Structures are given as structure tokens and as C-alpha cells.
Amino acid sequence: MSRRERLTSRARSLRSTFLPTDTATGWALVGPGVLLIGAFGLLPVLLSLKLSFQKSDMLSDGTPWVGVDNYRKLVDDPLFAHAIKNTVVFTALFVPGTMLVGLLVAVALNRSLRFITLYRTAAYITMAVSTITQGIIFMWLTDRDYGLVNAALNEIGIGSQPFLASPSQALLVITAMTVWGWTGFTVIVYLAALQGVPAELHEAAAIDGAGPITRFRTITVPLLGPANLFLLIYLTINALQLFDEVYQTTRGGPLQATMVIVYYLWDRAFVQFDAGYAAAMAYSLFAVILVITAVQFRLSRRFTHYS
Amino acid sequence: MIKTSSTGFRRRFTVAVVAALSLTLQGCGGGDDTVADGKPEIVVWNGYTDAQGKNFTALIDEYNQQHPDVHVTQLVSDTDHVLQKILTSVRGNTPPDIAYMYGSWSTNIAKMPKVVDLTEEVTQSGWDWNDFYPALRDAATVGDKVIGVPALVDNLAIVYNKKLFDEAHVAPPTPEWTWDDFRSASAKLTDSGKGQYGFTMPADTSETVAWHYLPMLWEAGGDVLNPDMTKAAFDSEAGVRSLTTLQQMAVTDKSVYLDTTNTTAVKLMNSGKIGMITTGPWDLATFTDIDYGVQIMPTYGGSDAGHQTVAGPDNWVVFDNGDKRKRAAVDFLKWVAAPEQVRRTSLATGDLPIRKSVGDDPAFVRQLDEKVSGTGVFVENLNNVKKSKPATAQYPEVATALGQAIVSVMLGRAEPGAALKDAAAVANTALDQK
Numbered sequence: 001m002s003r004r005e006r007l008t009s010r011a012r013s014l015r016s017t018f019l020p021t022d023t024a025t026g027w028a029l030v031g032p033g034v035l036l037i038g039a040f041g042l043l044p045v046l047l048s049l050k051l052s053f054q055k056s057d058m059l060s061d062g063t064p065w066v067g068v069d070n071y072r073k074l075v076d077d078p079l080f081a082h083a084i085k086n087t088v089v090f091t092a093l094f095v096p097g098t099m100l101v102g103l104l105v106a107v108a109l110n111r112s113l114r115f116i117t118l119y120r121t122a123a124y125i126t127m128a129v130s131t132i133t134q135g136i137i138f139m140w141l142t143d144r145d146y147g148l149v150n151a152a153l154n155e156i157g158i159g160s161q162p163f164l165a166s167p168s169q170a171l172l173v174i175t176a177m178t179v180w181g182w183t184g185f186t187v188i189v190y191l192a193a194l195q196g197v198p199a200e201l202h203e204a205a206a207i208d209g210a211g212p213i214t215r216f217r218t219i220t221v222p223l224l225g226p227a228n229l230f231l232l233i234y235l236t237i238n239a240l241q242l243f244d245e246v247y248q249t250t251r252g253g254p255l256q257a258t259m260v261i262v263y264y265l266w267d268r269a270f271v272q273f274d275a276g277y278a279a280a281m282a283y284s285l286f287a288v289i290l291v292i293t294a295v296q297f298r299l300s301r302r303f304t305h306y307s
Numbered sequence: 308m309i310k311t312s313s314t315g316f317r318r319r320f321t322v323a324v325v326a327a328l329s330l331t332l333q334g335c336g337g338g339d340d341t342v343a344d345g346k347p348e349i350v351v352w353n354g355y356t357d358a359q360g361k362n363f364t365a366l367i368d369e370y371n372q373q374h375p376d377v378h379v380t381q382l383v384s385d386t387d388h389v390l391q392k393i394l395t396s397v398r399g400n401t402p403p404d405i406a407y408m409y410g411s412w413s414t415n416i417a418k419m420p421k422v423v424d425l426t427e428e429v430t431q432s433g434w435d436w437n438d439f440y441p442a443l444r445d446a447a448t449v450g451d452k453v454i455g456v457p458a459l460v461d462n463l464a465i466v467y468n469k470k471l472f473d474e475a476h477v478a479p480p481t482p483e484w485t486w487d488d489f490r491s492a493s494a495k496l497t498d499s500g501k502g503q504y505g506f507t508m509p510a511d512t513s514e515t516v517a518w519h520y521l522p523m524l525w526e527a528g529g530d531v532l533n534p535d536m537t538k539a540a541f542d543s544e545a546g547v548r549s550l551t552t553l554q555q556m557a558v559t560d561k562s563v564y565l566d567t568t569n570t571t572a573v574k575l576m577n578s579g580k581i582g583m584i585t586t587g588p589w590d591l592a593t594f595t596d597i598d599y600g601v602q603i604m605p606t607y608g609g610s611d612a613g614h615q616t617v618a619g620p621d622n623w624v625v626f627d628n629g630d631k632r633k634r635a636a637v638d639f640l641k642w643v644a645a646p647e648q649v650r651r652t653s654l655a656t657g658d659l660p661i662r663k664s665v666g667d668d669p670a671f672v673r674q675l676d677e678k679v680s681g682t683g684v685f686v687e688n689l690n691n692v693k694k695s696k697p698a699t700a701q702y703p704e705v706a707t708a709l710g711q712a713i714v715s716v717m718l719g720r721a722e723p724g725a726a727l728k729d730a731a732a733v734a735n736t737a738l739d740q741k
Contacts, residue, residue, distance in 0.1 A: 057700070058394055060418035139568060145502040145580075165510075165567040167718065253512040254567045255715055267512075270391060272703050273415055 052279035059273060070280035080281065082256060083264040090175055090260060091239040097179045099231055102186025103224075107216075109187065110194040120191070127184035135248030138177045139164065167257035170250050174258055178245050182238075186231055193227035194220065229300045233293055240289055261285055347635040348378045349404035349628075352393075354386030362655040370642060377635045386621075390415070393626075397421050402626035404636040407458055410446035410620040411514070414700040417449035423625040425453040428637055438646070438662045442618035445695040455622030456640045457661045461587035462616040463522060464688050465489075465605075466681065469598045471496055471503070471582045480583070480602040482614070486523070486552050489583075489605045490560065496582030497562040504564035504575075505582040506556060510717060511569040514703055516710030518696075519585055521617040523549035525694050528610045531705065532697045537738055541709055542731035548607070550716055550723035557717035565717055587619060588659055588685040601681035603688050618692040654678060659686055704737035 027034075052070055056063040074080050109120050129137075142149050142163035150160040163173045197220050205215050243262040246252060252259040252267065261281065269278035355363045360383065367379050382403065384392065390412055396402045402421055416422055429436040436444065443457035465480055472479050475495045480488075493505030509515045521531070529545025532538065557563040564581055566572040576584050577596050584590075585604070603614050623643070625636050642648060646662055650671060653660045657679035660666045666686045676683030696702060712730035715721040721729075 057415065057418065059415050061420055139570075143571065145564070146575075165565060167720070170567075249568060251512045251568070253714065254510060254565075254718065255711060255720065256512065259512070271513075272707075273700075 048279045049283060051276055052283050054276045056275040057273040058269075058275045063276075066276065070277045071284070073277060074280055074284060079256065079259065079264065080261075083259045083261045086171060086258065087240060087242065087260045090171060090178075090242055091236060093172075093175045094178055094182075094239045094242075095232065095235045097175065098182045098186050098235055099228070101179055101183050102231070103190050105183060106187045106190030106194055110191060120187075123187045124184040126181055127188075129181070131181065131244040132248055134177060134181050135245060138173065139249055142173055164250055165254060167255045170254060170257045174242075174245050174249060177249070178239075178242070181245070182235065186235075189227050189231055190224065193224050197223045225300075229296070232300070233296050236292060236296065237289055240285065240292075346376060346378055347631045348380065349632050349636045349639065351379060351381045351405040351407075351623075351639075352389060352403040353381060353383060353407040354389065355383060355407075359656045359658070362652055365655075366643060366648060366652070370639060374638075377639070379635075379639055393419075397626070402628065404626060404628055404632050405640065406624050406626070408455065408622055408624045410622055411696065411702070413446055413449050413454060413622065414698055414702070416622075416624055417452060417454050418700075421627045422454055423627050423633055423637070425456065425625065425637070426451065429453055429456075433641060433645075435646075435662075435664075438664050439644075440618070440620075440661065440663055440666070440689055440692065442689075442692040442695050443620045443661055445698065446618070446620035447622050449698060455624045456644050457620060458623045458644075459621040460659050460661050460689065461589060461619040462659075462685060462688050462692055463519065463585045463587055463604070464616060464685055465583050465602045466576070466586055466590070466594065466599050467583045467602065468576070468579060468581065469600050471579065475582075479600055480605070482603055484602070484605040485608045486526075486549075486605045487608065490552060490556050490562075493556055493562040493583060494560040497560065499561070501580075503580050503582070505560075505562040507564040507566055507572040507575070507581050507584050508553065508557070508713075508717060509569040509572070510565040510567045510714045512707065512711070512714075513569065514706035514710060515569055516713050517706040518617060518619070520549065520553070520709070520713050521694075521696070522585075522604050522615045523552065525615045525617075526604065526610060526612045527607045528612045530694070531709070532699070532734075532738075536697050536699045539705065539709075539731035539734035539738070541734075542727045545610075546727045547723045550713060550727060553713065554716045554719075554723055558719040563717065565714075588657060588679070588682050591679050591681055592657060599681065601684040603684065603691060612693075614691045615693050616688050616691045618689070618695065657682055659689060663689075699738070701734075701737045701740075705734040708733040708737070 051063075053065060053067060054063045055066045055069075105123055109116065109123060113119070126134075141147050142161075144150065144160060144162045144165050147163070149163070154160060161169060164170050201219050202215055205219060210218070241262050242260045243266065246258050246260055246263045247266075250258045252263050262285070265278045265281045265285070268274045268281065351367070353363060363381070367381060371377070371379055386407055386409065389406060389408060393402065393406055393408070397419055408416060428434070439447075439457045440460055443460050447453055447455040447457055467480060469479065472492075477492050477495050480492070489506075496505035497503060509519055517531075524531070524541060524546060527545035527549040529543050529549065530540045533540045553563070557565065564572060564575065572581065572584060573586070573590055573593055575581050576590075577594050579597055591599075591601075604616055606612075606614055623640050625633065625640065627633050628636075644661065646665055649660050649662050650665050652658060653665065653671075653675055657675070659682070660671070660675075665671055666689055672683045672686050675686065697705070699705075708730040709727075712721070712726035716723050716726050
């Protein structure tokens, strides 16, 4: 063995000691990330699964096992059923609402105008406003006696509405507020998708005599498929987890009209200290989200065109 | 070869794990036992801001100067969320030595490990435990265990806008008022054209609604729970009577502004849109734009329960971080809650005195009332605290159910009797799960 060969072989064996395989290198690099996600993501998820089979007030030491009692209690809890109903109503209004408003605004912004960047930024601003601020703005806007919205309604001869103070209107106001808050996000997604629609398709169709509405319907809309799918799933997941807006404005009221699942869960866990029950609720919600997302994926595969 | 590589990997992985863990753990640390020279260092968590913050900082500074053998520091954070933080810190084994906690949490606090039982301590000389108002002692006691030292006391009284009473030609409230007088005044003060209401009630989903209703229930001769706290008792004649008062005002007279978020009423009061509000001394400082008066609650004709109010007491809770720090923490609280410091704190902040010996001193009350007008009535009203919120861990659920019954009646969606019956059923289910 020549000196050179010896050196090479030694280097190889050194390398095999310290960097035995690419797998090890890979693990070493992602290790800290895996560890952090494991410790702060995965572990709590597993622990709360365990918690959902226990009775715990998070304060005292004893956490007796209660089997599926927490889940059984959920089935008989009228307030939980009520929260599910509210959440479903909200989701059914919020998701299509946000997508429609977002699409309209995006189409309006998808052209070359003077100061177009300014308009686009303005549309995105709703995303930059924090939920807290948004809540305060809407509370004052819709105040029964002193709000601007009622002042405007009075001007056109409509009587003052109680809005957030009314069990029948509060959820609608929260929906409107949330749609407003999410518009900026949907606009950005739709704008990006609209700009991916090839101009030559439109040109070709125009030459063939298709009007703008026909072109929008037959070219633009189908090509927005992936964006629609993404928004549908993403907005649905977020809608099912509605919390901040409710916490900030109505706290589930009036008369539980805006009591949604996550707010109820929070109230159970951190106001009434019934952590096991809240964990069972969280896991039920998780299962539902999983199923809904899977169904949405499956259904939309049929309708989504990626090119 | 494969074997070497896998052990090598495992070893390095372990190193990475340990490194990352030590990084994360370092972030959580900070519970050093003592400083280098053996002098106990104790930390007090509180939510004091503004005048209260200034006063408490001055107290700590003075205590540190007078007691060179300890060092007291503070960490200021919002009291609304302190229970969750305490929970985490106790689980992480790094609780503060002292924390300011709401009295409504007492039953929960009593269940936490590391909370120091002060039952023996407060019988020692120098505490004069019975000098604290009864409502405060109640809130600091769970079962037969003292879990805290009184920190603050509030109560509810009527704050009214003098100008609105003048304009409506209504005589301002007197201690002789009954709830009928209250109702008719409220109706006269209401002017829907001007968006003006005679009275306001919180109508959110929290316990606050029930809290504001408790004095009425008690004055009518009712109670929240039965004496052994196993069944709801608000579903009674007294309950219906007091809730009917609210129904008549809110539904028949439409003289009540229902604050569904429990945030706007105080602002509206200060803008002169509301005639009367039941609130505590903490709000007085915010009524800068109106000329207000304060009066104790009206009574129910025919009821011998007289004037009552509800107290909102808060506590200092001590956590066990070793004997030395525990002792230092208890000594510090003993000093803070001593009459001299109580008097000083009241005068500096407008808070009510937590000791009866201070509150019964007319010269002090006069001085306090000069500082924040109307506070004197609140001090005297402490003597009308005859009952306390039931000290049971299920109280939040009971109060929430009761609160929803009150809101549904005020919104005209239910009749008092039926609403209270439904709420009692919910409350009983909660109490059964004890």
C-alpha cells in the first residue's frame, strides 16, 4: 500500500467513523428541528390524547383514568351540540363568502392600472390588522346605539339593529368580520393564480369570438382549480377553529349564539378547569377536520385541473 | 461496519439531544434558590400598573432597605392570565414566591401542590387575622385551610350621573331607596331618542353577570346554593322576585343598556349616556368627564335581608420554594398587610382598605374620599357584605348557568321562573359531578 493509498484509506475510515452514511448526516442536520417539533408539537399532541381519557383540573396532582367517559359526556352535552351547529353554520357562510369576495377583488385587481400596487397593498391590509384591533373596530362599527353602521342604516330609513347584542345576528356579524379579515389572504392567492392563466389562451379564445364572460367561465375558472382547492381546505380548517374573533367580541354570547367549538373548549379547559373533557373535545374536532379534509381532497380531485 | 456506524450515530444523536434539551431547559430556568451570599431572594408576581404599581414598587423598595437580609423583586403581568402562568410554573417547578391571585380562584388554588398552607401562620401574633373584613377571610380560606393573605377588596354600589338626574328632575338615590324606586328612576332617566339609558347590566357569557345580580338575590332573601353547597338554591321565590325586577326594567321599561361584551358600559357612563351603573371603586378613576355620586344598593320592601353587596376579594398566595424563601415571603406579606401599609396603600391608590380597623377610622375615610370622590361610600359599604360567593370548585359553572338565565330574561327570551329552573338543572348537574 502506497503512502497515498494509506492516506486515502485512513481518510475513508475517518469519514466512516464520523460521517458513516448520508442518513446520519441527514439526521444530524434535522435533529434539532425534529427534537423541537417532537418536544413542543408531537409530545403535547400525544399527552393531550392521554388527557382525553383522564379527569384533570390541571391543578391538583391526581388525574384518574376515566376511560371513554369524556367522549360519552360529549354525546350528551347539549351545549357541545349547539357549538357544533354554530361552527357548521359559520363555516358554511364563511368559506364560500371569503372565496367569492376574494375572487371578485382579485379579478378587479388583476389588470394594469395606475397605482395598481397601491390598491393591491390596500386589499392585503386586512391581513395586517390584528384580530384584536379588528374586533374592536367591528364592535364600535356595529354598536347598537352608537355605531356607524346603524347611523348609516338610520339615514336610509332602516331602524337600528342590535347586531352583536342580538342572539340572531351576532354570528352573522362575526362571519362578516371574519370574511373581511381573510379577504386580503384570498386575494393574494387568487391574484397569483390569475396571473398564472396564460394570456395566449385568452387571445386564442377572443379570436374565436368568445366574450369576456365566456372566457372567464371557460378558461379562468377551470384554471383556478388548484387555488380553489387550497383555499377550500385551508379556510375550512381555519373556520372550524374559529376562536379569536369570538373571544374578542362576544365571548360566545349573547345567549351562546356564537358559542363555537374551540371557544367552548377553551372555556371548559381554562375557565372551568375541566381539561380532560376539553381534550376529548379537541380530539373529536381533530378527527372531524381530518375526515373533512380527506373528503375535500377526494372530491376535488375530480374537478381540479392542474394545467 | 454497520454496527459501528449505528452506535456512532446514536452517540452523536444523544449529544445533539442533550445539547438541544439543555438549550430549551435554559430558557425555562430562572428559579435560583438564593443569591450567592445566602440572602434569600423572593419574587412577587402582580398585575399592578399606574398608581398601584408605583405604590407597590415603593413598598418593596422600602422593605428592602429596612430588611437588608432579604431581597424582594417583582414581576408585573396581567392578573387575568396569571393562573395559567402559575399552573405552568408550578408544573415546571419554578413558581414565584408570591403571586397576586383573584379570590374566585381560591378553590382551584387550594388544590395546587406547592401552595403554602397559612392556617397556622395567621394565628401568630402580629397578624391580627380577624381584623381583615370577613369577606376577605372567607375568600382566603378553603375548607379549613388558609391559602392566601388578603390583597384587595371591592364591592358593588350604585354610581350615578348627577347631571342626568337633574335633567330628568329625579331625586338622586338615597339609602332609603327600594328597588321599585330604582326601577322608576331608571325609566325616567331613559331617553331612547338621545340613546340614553337609566341603568346598565353586563350581559356577556362570563360569571360577571351573576356577580352583579347576587346583591339583588341576597336582598330579596335568596341564596345561590344550599348551605352544604350540593344543590342550586337560586331557583326560589326570591330568585324570581329579583330577576323580575331586571325583567321589568329591561323588557317592559327598556331602561337597561345590556352590555353584551361587558366593555362598553363604563365608557358610555363616562360619556353621560347612562344614568346609573352598579360597579366598584376601581371604575371611579375612569369617570373623569361626569359629575358622579355613589350610593349603596336599594333594598327590597318586605324583605328583612336589608342592604347587601357582593365583595370581590383578591389574595396573595405563597408558593413553597424552600423554607428560607417561604419564611421571607410570609414575612414580607405580613408587613404589606399590616395596618400602616394598608392605610398607606389605600390613600395612594384609592383601593379600599382590607382591614376593618383602618376602614372604621372616620378620619381615614374622609381623607380617602377627598382623594377619589365616592370611595368613602364603598368603604362603608364593606359592612353590607353579609354573604360570599359559594366557595366551591363548581362555582364558575353554576354562575355561568345563572348568568345565562339572567341574560335570557333581560333579552325577553324567557320568563324568570322558567329560566331559573333551567339554570338550576344545569347547576345541579355540575354540582353532582363533584
